[in-house]
Amino acid sequence: MVTLADVAQHAGVSASTVSYALSGKRPISEGTKQRVERSIRGLGYLPNAGARALASSRSNIIALMMPLRTDMYVPVMMEIAIAVATNAREHGFDVLMLTGEEGSSAVRRVIGSGLADAVILMDVELDDARLPLLRESGRPAVLIGLPSRTTGFTCVDLDFAGAGALCVEHLAGLGHREIAMIGEAPAVYERKTGFAERTVDGLRSRARQLGLRVLHRPCEGTYAAMASALGQIFTERPGITGFVVQNEQAVEPLLGLLRQDRRAVPEDVSVVAVCPEQVALQGSVRLTSVTIPAREMARQAVDHLIAKIEGRADDEVVLLEPELVTRASSGPAPA
Numbered sequence: 001m002v003t004l005a006d007v008a009q010h011a012g013v014s015a016s017t018v019s020y021a022l023s024g025k026r027p028i029s030e031g032t033k034q035r036v037e038r039s040i041r042g043l044g045y046l047p048n049a050g051a052r053a054l055a056s057s058r059s060n061i062i063a064l065m066m067p068l069r070t071d072m073y074v075p076v077m078m079e080i081a082i083a084v085a086t087n088a089r090e091h092g093f094d095v096l097m098l099t100g101e102e103g104s105s106a107v108r109r110v111i112g113s114g115l116a117d118a119v120i121l122m123d124v125e126l127d128d129a130r131l132p133l134l135r136e137s138g139r140p141a142v143l144i145g146l147p148s149r150t151t152g153f154t155c156v157d158l159d160f161a162g163a164g165a166l167c168v169e170h171l172a173g174l175g176h177r178e179i180a181m182i183g184e185a186p187a188v189y190e191r192k193t194g195f196a197e198r199t200v201d202g203l204r205s206r207a208r209q210l211g212l213r214v215l216h217r218p219c220e221g222t223y224a225a226m227a228s229a230l231g232q233i234f235t236e237r238p239g240i241t242g243f244v245v246q247n248e249q250a251v252e253p254l255l256g257l258l259r260q261d262r263r264a265v266p267e268d269v270s271v272v273a274v275c276p277e278q279v280a281l282q283g284s285v286r287l288t289s290v291t292i293p294a295r296e297m298a299r300q301a302v303d304h305l306i307a308k309i310e311g312r313a314d315d316e317v318v319l320l321e322p323e324l325v326t327r328a329s330s331g332p333a334p335a
Helices: 004-011 015-023 030-043 049-056 074-090 104-113 131-137 160-173 186-190 194-210 223-236 248-260 277-282 294-309
Strands: 061-065 094-098 118-121 141-144 154-158 178-183 213-218 242-245 270-275 288-291 317-320
Touching: 004 015, 004 030, 015 030, 061 074, 061 104, 074 094, 074 294, 094 104, 104 131, 118 131, 118 294, 141 294, 154 160, 154 194, 154 294, 160 194, 160 242, 160 270, 160 288, 178 194, 178 223, 186 194, 186 213, 194 213, 213 223, 223 248, 242 248, 248 270, 270 277, 277 288, 294 317
Parallel strands: 061 094, 061 118, 118 141, 141 154, 154 317, 178 213, 178 242, 242 270, 270 288
Antiparallel strands: none
């Protein structure tokens, strides 16, 4: 292992000068600093993380709180997590991932231990119990999601209310007057998870403005759950010709059950989804969809967090504009 003393000897300076070059606690000449940096690169020296944290009062670690729940679509969560880690590394930060459902206790542990310089929260609820602790701590934080109260935080998310409205506008433009929304699992709404609640709100609001009738049904996403939900939907509203799906696991069961019921897509029934692009493209029917921009959300979250760590940014809400791509699953309403 290359030591700090080895770097000092190689650069022809004292060990304290190397320490100051790393921590920035005392000014040194540009020439000396460059000589130390050349020695560090040449020898492959890696500063001890604990010593570096003591010297600079920073750990260069970001805590990513990402509860992995069975009622959430894990692939899109992991896509965001990988993008967060990749972008953080470009800024010289590593990521500590917390995947348990500890909530407030995990926030206390991270803040109390000084493990991380800053926090990124995912799976944000409208009244998220983790937020008061983060506000009190003063630790830089960014939410990938939107709670009901954003004071003290920067929030990055897709405009899910706009996404719901966009789906309704698309179906209304094709002549559909009765729409059913297949939503996330019931537990997602019981927790008042922000993205799910806002999609429903945006969809219902725009539907009222356009004079459309809407039926919302949460669904576990299994074939049996989808069969039960679909049967109830057509019993209650036999005139429904348009579906909006915000549940990746329910997409294929829905398409299969519609075929089984001899309802052709899009000739008899149109289907629009709010989902990752790969889900829209890999189904048995290529879905008209509003894409969830997972990587862009992660990139912006990291960039805003680094700016907050460095004191270059104030709190703000960043909502990415939804875009709907028309594919094979939507068409004119049947006469």
